[in-house]
Amino acid sequence: MEQNNFFPPRDGVKLSELAQYLGAELADPENGDTLIRSVSPVSRAKAGDLCYIISRRSRAELETCRASAVLCEPAIRAAVPPHIPVLLSKNPHAAFAMAGGHLHPAALKPLATMSSTAEIAATAAVDPTARLEPGVIVEPLAVIGANAEIGHGTRIGAGALIGPGVKIGRDCTIAGGASVICALLGNGVIVHNGARIGQDGFGYAPGPRGMIKIVQIGRVIIQDNVEIGANTTIDRGTMDDTVVGEGTKIDNQVQIGHNVRIGRHCAIVSQVGIAGSAVIGNGVQIGGQTGINGHITIGDGVQIAAKSGVIHSIPAGERYGGIPARPLKDFLRESAEIMARASARAHKTGDQE
Template identity: 40%
Template sequence: MVSHPPPWTADELAQAAGAAVVGDPGRTFFDVAEPATAAPEHLTVLLDPRHRDAVAVTQAGVVVAAPGAEAVRPDATWVLHPDPVAVLWVLAEWLGLAPVRQGLHPTAQVDPAAEVHPTAWVGPFCYVGPGVRIHEGAQLMGHCVLYGDAEVGPESVLHAGVVVYPRVRVGRRVIVHAGAVLGGDGFRFIPHPERPVKVPQLGRVVIEDDVEIGANTCVDRAFLGETRIGAGTKIDNLVQVAHNVSIGRACLIAAQAGIAGSSRIGHRVWMGGQAGVPDHVTVGDDVRLAAQTGITGNVPPGKVMAGSPAVERALWLRIHAFLRELPRWLEKFRRWDRMWGE
């Protein structure tokens, strides 16, 4: 639901965000759009200086940017803020994308042994089990399930359909997107002639502050210790984090990446889409794994890896440059064979 319906004015947005207007303060806009597709009734944004050329020719009526960017197009109306993202958060609230509510929806079921702060919100058809603690300002959207003995920190948001198993702690300002599962059993079985024997997963999951977890991502509960996601780490959709994994601070992990059990990921590591980490390895701080990289062992800090099996990216580029030449060399060898072969 849109909390503040359009039209909006540049001045109204600037006042709400603590920004300044250069141009026509009364300039109205009704929606947002990319610079290339924006019309005069749209607002667009310049976050990356590399996109200045696109903004220079945009038809958008209002442009959000950092101070100094207005020289790109002096005839436009600019909303200037040292942190343009702060302006976008105001728009997100107006558009109903960052709702903040309080209380319990009539269809929510909250166990008497649970603790829900009065400023938190438990949405329609949610279930909050015994021993769960929901802190101030936390937001549980529709159909969330918290089994019991779990904690959701202040100002955290669990979107629709999130499932939180027991022995999970979610820190402050964490965002968990729809369909994610926190604390499911780790994949641990003992081989047996008749069938694999399941091993109980008795540990915990700890999600530190300011983490974001994408839709349908799974973070498994540890065997005995803990599975931990470090502060400020951002995880995309459809990522698998196995039992007893430790991920450091400020990491970026793209969609469909997988991290097998008991691996250690350092701080500020970037993993591209579908990158894979096997069990019981260590990936050092500041490592970069390109998309579809499959590492086979420990990776020292600072390395940039690519390929499967993974090698350093510079070598991987040379290998692929040579591979492109293989058909030409193969044809040469065939000609030589015809000329000199018996």
């Protein structure tokens, strides 16, 4: 892939400066003045690029690699040819992520659509009772409702909707087409394009003439440094609040029901559905397309495999998978047994024929 104009390379950061920023060790200090402009995979790295490896299996590609530096663990330094400068890190994956953000800071948030220096676009609709701190940017066709409050350094994207009374902290990004109603957001929150936060939850009571809608009068509370993916939906609470804890990262197309409480620093992958009043602990990782039943508790540090169906509470620190979800080692053993039996039946049928 050729370099495009969406995220152009930097003028250059000295390798010695980058090593210091990453907390990495520059294997040969004589390479300290080498300039790094961008990040790249090993297969197409060129001069000015930084790439990283996590195993010796990349040795063949490295022989023809033109990168200006490679980031790796000390244990596999020998896999890097002598002509490529090396940065050593105990956690090269995390260090590479930091390097990418340092070299391409604009790519860490949804892109701005307005190049004008005006803070509030002429076509934006901002209610006169809304309170915006200096430095808030409001892009074209965005709507900000009555008594909303928005902190310094926050950007409201084109066509976004900020409902009445919503409070958004500082240095947030609400991308184009997103809507935030009945919600309080902390500092450093990122809401990607098309996300929906604070709409009423799915609550109905069966009655003699059909389903009777249950009012949803709670809020959504989003704590600091949460990131919410494109087209994800987070329902407001019925009477209590729906809460997403500090530092949690939510992928695209996730559904979070009313009254759900999610802890700090969780990772929730695309197409997960969390039913109402579920409680998710701190540091939980949930694989894609997992469904989580309502009114259950997922303990701190739990890891749930993709495509799982969680119908009961899970104790802290466990690894679960399958439908219904059960301890991962049990699920994997049962899957292996099923595969072995299927293979045996196939061989038996083949022998009979």
